[in-house]
Amino acid sequence: xxxxxYLEYDGLGLAQLVREGAVSAGExxxxxxxxxxxxxxxxxxxxxxxxxxxxxxxxxxASAVFSGVPFYIxxxxxxxxxxxxxMGSRLAAGLVAPADSDLMRRFRRAxxxxxxxxxxxxxxxxxxxxTVAQGATANPWDPERSPGGSSGGSAAVVAAGIVPFxxxxxxxxxxxxxxxxxxxxxxxxxxxxVPIGPAAADGLGxxxxxxxxxxxxxxxxxxxxxxxxxxxxxxxxxxxxxxxYASLAPVSQPLxxxxxxxAWSGVPVDPEIKxxxxxxxxxxxxxxxxxxxxxxxLDGDAFAxxxxxxxxxxxxxxxxxxxAATGRKxxxxxxxxxxxxxxxxxxxxxxxxxxxTEDCFxxxxxxxxxxxxxxxxxxxxxxxxxxxxxxxxxxxxGDFSARSWTDHVFRDTPFTAVFNCTGQPAISLPLGxxxxxxxxxxxxxxxxxxEDVLLALAASLEQQQPWPLVAPQx
Numbered sequence: 079x080x081x082x083x084y085l086e087y088d089g090l091g092l093a094q095l096v097r098e099g100a101v102s103a104g105e106x107x108x109x110x111x112x113x114x115x116x117x118x119x120x121x122x123x124x125x126x127x128x129x130x131x132x133x134x135x136x137x138x139x140a141s142a143v144f145s146g147v148p149f150y151i152x153x154x155x156x157x158x159x160x161x162x163x164x165m166g167s168r169l170a171a172g173l174v175a176p177a178d179s180d181l182m183r184r185f186r187r188a189x190x191x192x193x194x195x196x197x198x199x200x201x202x203x204x205x206x207x208x209t210v211a212q213g214a215t216a217n218p219w220d221p222e223r224s225p226g227g228s229s230g231g232s233a234a235v236v237a238a239g240i241v242p243f244x245x246x247x248x249x250x251x252x253x254x255x256x257x258x259x260x261x262x263x264x265x266x267x268x269x270x271x272v273p274i275g276p277a278a279a280d281g282l283g284x285x286x287x288x289x290x291x292x293x294x295x296x297x298x299x300x301x302x303x304x305x306x307x308x309x310x311x312x313x314x315x316x317x318x319x320x321x322x323y324a325s326l327a328p329v330s331q332p333l334x335x336x337x338x339x340x341a342w343s344g345v346p347v348d349p350e351i352k353x354x355x356x357x358x359x360x361x362x363x364x365x366x367x368x369x370x371x372x373x374x375x376l377d378g379d380a381f382a383x384x385x386x387x388x389x390x391x392x393x394x395x396x397x398x399x400x401x402a403a404t405g406r407k408x409x410x411x412x413x414x415x416x417x418x419x420x421x422x423x424x425x426x427x428x429x430x431x432x433x434x435t436e437d438c439f440x441x442x443x444x445x446x447x448x449x450x451x452x453x454x455x456x457x458x459x460x461x462x463x464x465x466x467x468x469x470x471x472x473x474x475x476g477d478f479s480a481r482s483w484t485d486h487v488f489r490d491t492p493f494t495a496v497f498n499c500t501g502q503p504a505i506s507l508p509l510g511x512x513x514x515x516x517x518x519x520x521x522x523x524x525x526x527x528x529e530d531v532l533l534a535l536a537a538s539l540e541q542q543q544p545w546p547l548v549a550p551q552x
Contacts, residue, residue: 084109085548088294089147089242089301093189096146103135103146103191110148110193113240116552123207123215123225123234125153126162127194135191142189143304149190150244151182152232154198155274155281155288158182166198166209169400169412180273180309181288185245188304196231196244199473200417201393203483205255205491206471207231210414214468217259218549219516223465226256229291233260236291239548243292243301249282250385250487251460251494253289254506254521258460261508261517261545263292263536267302268527269501270316273309280313282392283435285498293547295536298505299323302529317527326530328538332366333531335359336449337457338373341492343382347462351518354510355459358520361542362457374449374456376442376496384438385495386423386484387431393417394424416473416483423480439499446500450525455535460506460519463490493521503529507536508545517545 079101087095095101111127118124128134138145151158154165157175159182164170178186185192197215199207207215207230217225218238225234229246233256236244246253248266257264272288274281281287289305292298303322308315339347339355363369397408406412408421450456471487478486488495497504503526506519524531 079105079109081109081112085239087242089144089292089297092147092242093144097141103138106146107131107135107148107191107193110240113238114235117218117238117240120221120552121216121218121234121238122213123197123231124150125195125197125212125231128161128192131193137186138189138191139187142187143300145189147190148241149185149192150194150196150232150235150241151192152198152229152245152247153195154202154228155247155286156182156245157277158192161195164211165202166200166211167413168211169397169404169406169408171211173403179277180275181305184305188301196235198229198231199227200414201396202228202249202252203389203393203417203420203487204228204471204473205251205487206466208468208472210474216468217465219261220465223467223516224259224471226259226465228252229256233257233262233291236260236262236293237549239551243290243297246291247286247288248498249286250498251491253291254460254494254504254519255491257291257506257508258519259465261549263295263298263508264506264519265289265298265302265529265532266497266504267306267529268316268503270308270312270314271306271529273307273312275309275312283388284501285388287498295533295540296324299326299533319530323530323533326534326537328541329534332368333454333535334452335362335367335369335455335457336372336453337369338371339459340373341462342376342496343378343488343492345462345489345492347459348464350464350512351459351462351510354518354520355457358509359457361539365538365542372453374446376445380438381442381496382484382488383481384435386481387427387435389484390420390424390480391427391432392424393420397421414474415476416478419478420480420483442496442499446496454524454531456523458493458521458523460493460521461491462493464512464516464518466490497523502526503532505532505536507539509539509543
C-alpha cells in the first residue's frame with residue numbers, strides 16, 4: 079500500500095484490509111509514519127513517536143474491530159503504562175504513567191496500533207494548542223491558524239490523514255472545538271458513557287469526557303461501540319445502548335429540532351457560521367424533520383463565573399499533585415502566565431465557593447432538561463468564529479486573571495461548555511465551509527444518553543452533504 083491509497087480509507091476500511099490479508103499492520107504504520115514525517119515540520123502536532131513499533135504491532139489482537147489501525151493518544155488524562163504523560167506543561171515534564179487507564183485498555187483491545195502522543199495546551203485549559211514547553215500546533219487546512227484545543231494535536235493528525243482517528247477528550251469543548259477547526263467528526267459522549275478512571279471518578283467534576291476525533295460517522299459509531307460502558311468501580315452506570323451504534327441506520331422518523339445561532343454570552347457570531355446554521359436547518363426540514371427557532375435559557379455571566387471556579391479548583395488540585403510528584407514548585411518557571419493565575423485563584427477558593435458552583439450547574443441542568451422535553455435535538459454553531467490565528471490564544475506572556483482567561487478562552491467558543499455541565503451528548507459535524515475554504519462545524523445536542531439519535535442524524539447528514547475527509551496534502 080502506498081500513501082495515496084492509505085488516504086482513501088477510514089479506520090474500518092483499513093482494518094478490513096488487514097483482516098483480509100490485503101495489507102499488514104506494519105504497512106499501515108509505515109504509511110502513517112511517512113505522512114507524519116511529511117507533516118510534522120508544518121504542524122508540530124506530535125510530541126512523541128514511540129520507538130517500539132514492532133512490539134506494539136505484535137501485541138495488537140488480530141481479529142479486533144480495528145486491528146492494525148494506526149492511532150495516537152492525546153497527552154492528557156488518558157494513561158498508557160510506561161509512557162510519558164506531560165500534559166503540555168514544564169511542571170509535568172518526564173512524568174511516566176504507571177498503568178493503563180480503563181480507556182487505554184479498551185483502545186488496545188480494539189486492535190489499535192498506538193504510534194505516539196499528540197500535543198495539548200498546558201493542562202488542557204485552552205481553545206488553542208500552544209505551549210512554552212512544545213511550541214504551537216498548526217491547522218492542516220491553514221498552517222497560520224490553530225487546530226483548536228485542547229485536542230488540537232489529535233485533530234491535526236487526523237485532518238492531515240496521518241491516522242483515521244485519534245484519542246481526544248472534552249472538558250469544555252475540547253473534542254468539538256478542534257473538530258470544527260479541522261473539519262472532523264467530534265462526538266462528546268454522554269457523561270458516564272466512556273470510562274475516565276481508575277485514577278479519577280469524575281474528571282473536572284463530571285465535565286471531563288473521554289473519546290476521540292474521527293473523519294467518518296461510521297468510525298465514530300464503531301469506536302464508541304468498542305470503548306463504551308462503565309469501568310470497574312465507576313461512580314455511576316449509564317444505560318447501555320439498545321443496539322450497537324455501528325448498526326444504526328440513518329434517521330427515518332422525523333425529529334423535533336430546535337435551532338439557534340446567537341451566543342448566550344452575547345459575543346458576535348461570524349455571519350458565515352450563522353448562514354450555515356440556517357442552511358442546515360433548511361436541509362433538516364427538507365429531510366422531513368420539524369425545525370423551530372428556539373434556545374434553552376442560560377445566565378451567561380453566572381455560568382462563566384462558575385466555570386472559572388470549577389476549572390481553577392481542579393487545576394489547583396492537579397498542580398499540587400504534580401508538584402508532589404516531580405519535586406518542582408509552581409511558578410513562572412513551570413507554569414504559563416494564565417495557568418499560574420488560574421492555579422492561584424483555585425488555591426484561594428473555599429468549599430462554599432465550590433458548592434455555589436454546584437448550585438449554578440444544578441440550575442443549568444434543570445433549565446436545559448425542561449427544554450429537551452419538547453425537543454429531540456438542538457442545532458447550534460460549534461464555535462463563534464472561523465479557526466483563529468496562531469498566537470491569539472497564547473496563555474503565556476499576558477496579564478490574565480482566572481476569570482479574564484476563562485472569558486478569553488470561551489470568547490470564540492461560547493457554545494460548548496454548557497453541555498459538559500449538563501452531561502448531554504453533543505457532536506460537531508463538518509457541515510460548514512467558509513468562502514476562503516476553511517472548514518467549520520455545526521453542533522447537534524441530544525438528550526442524555528441518546529448518542530444513537532445523534533449518530534443516526536449524523537449519518538443522514540453525511541449522506542446528504544458529504545465533507546472532505548483530509549486536508550490538501552503538502
